[in-house]
Amino acid sequence: MNRELLLEGVGRRYGLGRAAPWVLRGVDLTLAPGTLTRVEGANGTGKSTLLCLLAGIDAPTEGRITGRPRTAYVPERFPAALPFTAAGYLIHLGSIHGLSRAEAARAAVEWLERLGAAEYARTAMSELSKGTSQKVAVAQALLAEPELLVLDEAWSGLDRAARAELERAVLERTAVGGTVVFVDHDPRRLAGVPDATYAVVDGNLRAVTGSSAPRDSYVVVEVEGSAGVEPPAEATRLTVSVEEPGPGRLRLTVPETHSDTVLRTLLTTRPPWHVISVGEESAANGVLTSRSADTDAEVRS
Amino acid sequence: MTALRPLLRYQAALLLRSQRWLPPVILYAVFLAVGVQTGQPILDSLGYAAAAVLPVAAWFVRICATNEPPAARSCVGAAAGPVRAHLACLLTAFGAAALLGVVATVVVTVISDPTSTNHQTRLPILPAGGAGLVAALVCALLGTAVGALTTWPLLRSPGRAVPAMLLGAVLALVVTGSPARAAISDLVTGSQAGTVPAPLLPLIGAGATAAAAIAVACALTTRRG
Numbered sequence: 001m002n003r004e005l006l007l008e009g010v011g012r013r014y015g016l017g018r019a020a021p022w023v024l025r026g027v028d029l030t031l032a033p034g035t036l037t038r039v040e041g042a043n044g045t046g047k048s049t050l051l052c053l054l055a056g057i058d059a060p061t062e063g064r065i066t067g068r069p070r071t072a073y074v075p076e077r078f079p080a081a082l083p084f085t086a087a088g089y090l091i092h093l094g095s096i097h098g099l100s101r102a103e104a105a106r107a108a109v110e111w112l113e114r115l116g117a118a119e120y121a122r123t124a125m126s127e128l129s130k131g132t133s134q135k136v137a138v139a140q141a142l143l144a145e146p147e148l149l150v151l152d153e154a155w156s157g158l159d160r161a162a163r164a165e166l167e168r169a170v171l172e173r174t175a176v177g178g179t180v181v182f183v184d185h186d187p188r189r190l191a192g193v194p195d196a197t198y199a200v201v202d203g204n205l206r207a208v209t210g211s212s213a214p215r216d217s218y219v220v221v222e223v224e225g226s227a228g229v230e231p232p233a234e235a236t237r238l239t240v241s242v243e244e245p246g247p248g249r250l251r252l253t254v255p256e257t258h259s260d261t262v263l264r265t266l267l268t269t270r271p272p273w274h275v276i277s278v279g280e281e282s283a284a285n286g287v288l289t290s291r292s293a294d295t296d297a298e299v300r301s
Numbered sequence: 302m303t304a305l306r307p308l309l310r311y312q313a314a315l316l317l318r319s320q321r322w323l324p325p326v327i328l329y330a331v332f333l334a335v336g337v338q339t340g341q342p343i344l345d346s347l348g349y350a351a352a353a354v355l356p357v358a359a360w361f362v363r364i365c366a367t368n369e370p371p372a373a374r375s376c377v378g379a380a381a382g383p384v385r386a387h388l389a390c391l392l393t394a395f396g397a398a399a400l401l402g403v404v405a406t407v408v409v410t411v412i413s414d415p416t417s418t419n420h421q422t423r424l425p426i427l428p429a430g431g432a433g434l435v436a437a438l439v440c441a442l443l444g445t446a447v448g449a450l451t452t453w454p455l456l457r458s459p460g461r462a463v464p465a466m467l468l469g470a471v472l473a474l475v476v477t478g479s480p481a482r483a484a485i486s487d488l489v490t491g492s493q494a495g496t497v498p499a500p501l502l503p504l505i506g507a508g509a510t511a512a513a514a515i516a517v518a519c520a521l522t523t524r525r526g
Contacts, residue, residue, distance in 0.1 A: 055379040059523035073379030079370035083318035092314065095307035097380045140376055150379065 005031040005054065005148060005179060009063035011203075012049055023049045025203045027063070033147070034177045034234075036170065036193055038184075040208060041200035047183045048076075048152055050200060054181055055150040069147030069179070072097065074154035078137035080125045086112065086136050087121040090143060097144030107143035114169075115139060115162045131157050138162070142169050149173050151182035155189060164257060171261040175234035192255060193238065218281045219259040221252045223266055223273040231273065235265040253281065308381055308389035309396075315368045316361075316393055325360040326401065329353055333405060343413035343424060344492035347433030348485045350405045354437050355444040355481055356470040358398030362448025363466060365394040383522040387454075391515050395445040402437030406430060422495030429497050435504050436484040442507035443473045443481045446514035454521045480506035 011025040023046040031037055031054075041047045052058035053065060055073040082089055087108050094104025112118045115135040120128060128136065134157040141149060149170070155163050167190055170180050182190070197208040218240065225231065227248040236242055238258045243251040250273075254262045259278070266273040316322055332353045337346045366387075369377070377386045410430035416423055447469035449455075456462040473479050480503035487498035 052375070055375070057375045057378040057383055057523070061524075071379045073375055075372035075375050078372050078376075081370050082373055083315065083320075088314075092307070092311040093376065093380065096311060096377060098304075137372070137376065144380075146380075 003067040003069065004033070005068055006066045007053070007060075007063065008066075010053060010060040010065060011062040012046075012053060012058065012060050022061075022203050024053070024060075024200070025062075027205055029198070029205060031148075031179050031181065033179055034174050035179055035195040036174045036190065037179075037181045038190070038194040038197040038208075039181060039200065039205075040183070040197060045200040046203060047200050050205075051150050051152045051181065051183060054148070070098070070144070071148045071150065072141035072144065072146035073150045074137050074141045074152065076153035076156055077130075078133045080128050080130075080133045082125045084125055085122050086117070086125060086128065086132075089125055089136060090139055093140040094143050097140075097146070099144055104143065108139065111139035111143050112136075114165050116159070116165070117162075131159055131162075134158055135162055138166055138169075142173075145176075145178070146173070147178050149178060149180045151180070151184075153183055153185065155184055155186065167257050168260055171238065171258055172264075175261060175265055190257075192240070193258065217256040219254050219256050220277075220279045220281050221254055221259065221262060221266075222249065222276040222278075223252065224249050224276055225273040226271060229271070232265055232269045235262045235269075238262050249276070256280075305385060305389055305392075308377070308386060309393055311377070312365060312368075312389050312393035313396070316365055316397060319364070319368050321364045321368070322361065322397065325357045325364075329357050329401060329405070333409070337409055337412070339412045340414045342418045342420065342492050343410065343415050343426070343429045344432065344488045344497070345418060346409045346413045347406060347429070348436060348488035348492075350409045351402065351433060351436035351440045351488070352474055352481070352485050353440075354398055354402040354405070355440040355447070355474055356467070357401060358395065358441045358444025359448035359451070359466050359470050361394035361397045362391060362445055363452045363462070365390045366448075366452040378522075384519045387519045387522045388515065391445060391449050391518065394448060395441060395511070398441040398444055399438060402441050403434065406433045406437050409433065417495035418492045424495065424497055432488060432491070432497050432499060435500050436488055439484040439500065439503045439507040440481050442504075442511040443479070444470065446507075446511045447473050449511075449514045449518040454524075455518060480504070480510065 007027055007029040010027040011022055013020045013022045039047050039050060049058065053060055055071055056068050057073065084092065090108035091101060091104045094107055095101055099107060109121060112121050115138060117132050117135040120132050138154055155166060158166065170190065173180050198205040199208050225248055231250060238261060239252045239254050241253045245251050252262065263275065333350055336349045410426065410433060414420065415426040415429060448466060451466040451469050452462050456465055473481050475482060484500040484503035487500040491498040
């Protein structure tokens with residue numbers, strides 16, 4: 001089972017000698033399995049340093065970090081200057097992450113497909129566009145299902161579909177008990193979902209409370225399960241509201257970006273939940289349009 | 302913890318496909334072609350071939366340590382730990398240098414005259430080749446040590462790293478007490494005396510030096526910057 005990743009009195013400064021300024025100092029942080037954490041801060045405040053420490057790429061000058069599980073990291077700009085094909089690189093990285101070569105090859109194809117870059121599998125990395133390179137960087141991190149995923153502006157350079165896919169992948173990781181930490185310049189990125197948001201201020205972390213930017217749209221999912229059975233926590237933590245219109249019946253309002261994850265979780269739970277209907281709700285005017293998935297579905301007000 | 306094998310395979314593929322190994326290998330071949338001729342005394346030629354492995358090993362380390370863009374290195378570092386990633390990089394460079402040394406030793410052993418310097422005493426060919434192999438390994442180990450201490454993460458700017466590497470390689474060959482110098486002197490004096498040496502003490506010294514240098518370089522992967 002995963003342990004907590006624990007930072008105790010962590011400080012980091014670069015350069016030798018006592019004159020070197022501290023980039024981070026006295027940072028205490030606990031990242032529990034299954035949580036999503038956002039890190040904010042202006043440029044040059046030490047966000048990237050913090051992520052490097054979390055990913056284990058860098059060691060703290062003082063303090064200690066314990067309980068790091070299997071880790072993967074996605075950098076902001078991934079260079080194409082590697083003498084491999086996209087699939088060749090991913091197979092190497094997959095085996096470094098601990099997969100067998102056959103597993104790595106399968107996972108490479110799967111993730112390139114999910115990110116919409118399947119046709120570039122056999123393309124030399126040096127010929128990839130910036131966006132496709134970034135997809136390869138995302139794929140190398142996700143293909144081995146890491147227990148800790150560290151994303152440093154991983155969305156930048158991705159197209160809209162791949163951005164959404166990465167959001168879904170993040171939610172999937174947390175749903176199965178993985179820990180995810182991310183930095184992103186877009187305040188709407190995964191808005192409302194993180195379990196905690198921290199800002200790096202003056203070399204330390206400050207918890208940010210209150211929700212960030214409002215969501216654009218929501219999906220209303222109506223499901224039916226055995227009476228008295230609680231819905232899986234991985235699904236409910238992504239919802240903004242849960243109503244109970246009838247016995248064994250639940251109406252979940254879910255941010256549109258997370259609806260796939262919620263549905264997947266509900267359908268794969270044992271015993272599975274029966275999906276009655278999936279509808280859209282616009283946050284702005286509250287109008288609900290419903291696409292019936294079952295003749296039993298009732299028209300809602 | 303990831304096994305070292307996939308890391309070594311990745312580093313070896315990086316080195317091989319980058320084609321940056323070509324210049325040192327070509328230079329080494331030219332150096333051998335100029336200095337070693339058919340029918341020359343075996344131990345002298347083996348000493349010459351071994352000595353030239355040292356700068357080549359240091360060069361290989363530099364190639365391996367700078368082959369990966371920093372962002373790619375971070376991805377591997379997160380997955381396997383930067384210490385193991387760098388260890389694999391240094392071992393790959395050493396392996397490449399050792400391989401080159403073995404090939405050169407075999408070639409030189411085959412084409413040389415198995416006699417002492419004055420061609421008066423016959424020498425057993427296999428023990429002589431073995432002594433040359435040990436000397437080549439000593440030089441590959443010391444060259445790896447020099448390379449590890451004169452590239453990332455210790456020295457980052459090429460302006461300082463390259464002269465430091467060259468100076469280090471020359472010093473490792475000429476300074477009294479250096480295992481490389483001891484191994485090569487063993488071969489040269491053995492050739493003059495008509496006996497085959499067994500430069501095992503230099504091998505132990507070079508192994509210890511390389512291990513220490515690799516440990517320092519790996520430990521600094523997460524500390525400098």
